[in-house]
Amino acid sequence: MAKMLFIVDAEFNENIGIMCLSSYLKVNGHSVNLAIHSHYKNMEDLLTYINQIDPDLIGFSVMTVQADDYQIVTEVIKRRTQRKIIWGGPHCIYMPEVVMSTNDYVDIICIGEAEDSLLSLMNRIEANEDYSDIPGMLIRNNTRGWIKNEIGYLEQDLDKYPFPDRDLFYDISPILRHFNPKRIITQRGCPFKCSFCCEPLLKGIYEGKGKLIRSHSTNYIIREMQEVINRYPTRNIHFGDDTFNINNVQLKTLLEKYRDKIGLPFTCNIAANNVTEKLIIQLKDAGCTGVYFGFESGVEKIRFEILKKRVTNKQYLETARLLHKYDIDFVTSMMFCLPTETLNDAIETIRFNNRLRPTGSREFYLKMYKGTLLGDYALSRNLSVATGKYEYQTKDDADEHYYVRKIPINGLGLLFLKFPFLIRFAKPIIMSRLDKTLAWLKLPLLLLSYYSMKSFFRMSIWNIWNWRYFFASRKYFFRKRWNITSDFVSETKYR
Numbered sequence: 001m002a003k004m005l006f007i008v009d010a011e012f013n014e015n016i017g018i019m020c021l022s023s024y025l026k027v028n029g030h031s032v033n034l035a036i037h038s039h040y041k042n043m044e045d046l047l048t049y050i051n052q053i054d055p056d057l058i059g060f061s062v063m064t065v066q067a068d069d070y071q072i073v074t075e076v077i078k079r080r081t082q083r084k085i086i087w088g089g090p091h092c093i094y095m096p097e098v099v100m101s102t103n104d105y106v107d108i109i110c111i112g113e114a115e116d117s118l119l120s121l122m123n124r125i126e127a128n129e130d131y132s133d134i135p136g137m138l139i140r141n142n143t144r145g146w147i148k149n150e151i152g153y154l155e156q157d158l159d160k161y162p163f164p165d166r167d168l169f170y171d172i173s174p175i176l177r178h179f180n181p182k183r184i185i186t187q188r189g190c191p192f193k194c195s196f197c198c199e200p201l202l203k204g205i206y207e208g209k210g211k212l213i214r215s216h217s218t219n220y221i222i223r224e225m226q227e228v229i230n231r232y233p234t235r236n237i238h239f240g241d242d243t244f245n246i247n248n249v250q251l252k253t254l255l256e257k258y259r260d261k262i263g264l265p266f267t268c269n270i271a272a273n274n275v276t277e278k279l280i281i282q283l284k285d286a287g288c289t290g291v292y293f294g295f296e297s298g299v300e301k302i303r304f305e306i307l308k309k310r311v312t313n314k315q316y317l318e319t320a321r322l323l324h325k326y327d328i329d330f331v332t333s334m335m336f337c338l339p340t341e342t343l344n345d346a347i348e349t350i351r352f353n354n355r356l357r358p359t360g361s362r363e364f365y366l367k368m369y370k371g372t373l374l375g376d377y378a379l380s381r382n383l384s385v386a387t388g389k390y391e392y393q394t395k396d397d398a399d400e401h402y403y404v405r406k407i408p409i410n411g412l413g414l415l416f417l418k419f420p421f422l423i424r425f426a427k428p429i430i431m432s433r434l435d436k437t438l439a440w441l442k443l444p445l446l447l448l449s450y451y452s453m454k455s456f457f458r459m460s461i462w463n464i465w466n467w468r469y470f471f472a473s474r475k476y477f478f479r480k481r482w483n484i485t486s487d488f489v490s491e492t493k494y495r
């Protein structure tokens with residue numbers, strides 16, 4: 001038996017990727033532990049825990065937004081314990097070269113789905129064998145630099161894997177255990193090619209390595225949900241797939257079984273270009289109370305030409321009409337500070353959102369990651385001005401992104417959604433200093449929006465975050481959160 005320890009940053013990010021790896025390693029005889037760093041007062045406490053567990057391998061699941069923080073933690077752990085450290089997850093899949101060139105302390109980088117490659121690694125560590133040729137792994141070698149193994153074949157039979165190991169998180173985090181909608185992933189891969197998203201890059205990464213879009217069987221998914229319901233407080237399911245309605249024929253069977261065997265209210269993410277009235281009726285009939293979809297920009301030209309999201313305004317309006325007709329709530333997401341976007345375009349996005357009449361909306365500003373189709377497009381068309389470590393910055397020809405940025409930052413989209421009559425004053429509000437005053441409304445607006453979500457989940461807020469949840473999260477809210485950077489910098493002895 002070899003011992004693996006995963007370290008995650010925040011209590012609120014239950015990580016299904018790690019859960020999948022953990023259950024697979026455990027059924028194959030290895031031991032797995034988890035440390036949530038916000039549980040530790042400082043780095044010293046975490047190091048003490050690491051030494052207690054004495055893991056053979058320490059793993060981080062990294063999204064690009066987490067890379068800088070994890071790099072600091074990785075450095076401290078390496079310097080102080082000399083243990084083997086592996087990074088995996090989206091950041092390593094989409095930017096392996098950046099990880100290799102910017103991180104001096106990680107020993108192994110996993111560049112794909114990892115159940116089988118991580119198991120091989122653990123088996124070889126246990127047997128004290130060389131592991132430098134495992135597919136899908138990049139291995140640091142002091143004399144030969146990085147050994148870059150090709151990515152392995154994609155497992156086609158996802159049912160071969162055991163259910164995700166939720167105990168790994170829920171046993172040490174009552175916050176997650178009592179958080180009510182439980183997230184289920186039914187498939188891997190996405191057929192769409194939105195240019196701002198990392199997902200379409202998988203086609204190139206896994207070229208010739210098997211079919212990308214794979215799904216668990218309906219029976220597997222139903223059994224997984226039954227187990228979740230039996231073991232943990234669950235009043236609601238959230239299907240966390242990027243797009244729940246990729247294959248509507250298969251979905252029909254799942255929805256029928258869900259209605260008969262599970263029967264809990266559920267929410268999911270949908271693609272509006274694959275919606276029919278029949279599908280909406282099936283979703284409703286199975287217990288769907290809410291859906292999420294992103295239209296990103298209200299300006300069709302930007303959505304089509306820049307974002308390559310080939311869904312028309314008409315399709316979104318029709319989807320919204322059907323959702324209203326069958327009384328399914330929905331939350332939209334919008335993106336701002338897009339290449340070529342002017343303030344008028346951004347206001348058009350808010351106006352279009354109001355036309356859809358969603359229950360709530362989420363606003364983001366674009367992060368144009370290196371390597372994405374949009375990143376390449378922006379570079380080739382001179383739509384990007386500067387390069388950061390992980391992303392390009394959008395060129396702002398109209399010099400209006402300073403104002404546009406205020407929309408997601410100050411929650412103005414929500415303001416105009418709740419008080420639509422204000423939209424006609426949108427431009428003067430955004431361009432004046434009034435937005436700073438209105439920013440104070442962000443919290444009440446968010447609360448108002450959460451209140452609307454009550455119907456989204458068809459249960460009271462109290463049941464989503466119940467008293468056990470608040471009791472469990474008291475430490476998180478009342479204890480000063482550990483700040484990795486200052487903790488690290490003050491500990492000069494590590495250097």
Ligand code: B12
Nearest residue numbers: 015016017059060061063064088089090110113114198199
């Ligand atoms: C659920 C989800 C979330 C959840 C939970 C996140 C989590 N860590 O699980 C929440 C809602 C919190 C979330 C938030 C965000 N997310 Co998100 N999310 C997803 C989503 C839809 C599914 C993740 C999932 O469960 N996949 C299924 C599992 C089985 O796959 P997996 O996680 O990739 O794990 C496999 C491999 O990566 C690998 N692996 C994973 N970890 C490790 C660790 C080790 C040591 C090893 C060896 C291998 C390994 O093995 C696993 C099993 O094969 C993905 C899209 C996707 N399809 O993956 C986006 C995705 C991960 N999210 C993304 C983004 C951008 C975000 C946000 C920044 C969005 C935002 N603007 O706020 C935030 C960041 C939150 C933060 N920390 O600050 C991007 C990440 C891109 C990137 N370059 O990092 C993705 C890929 C979406 C996309 N297509 O662009 N997200």
Ligand code: SF4
Nearest residue numbers: 190192194197199242
């Ligand atoms: S539909 Fe979602 S996951 Fe698929 S490419 Fe577009 S943004 Fe990415």
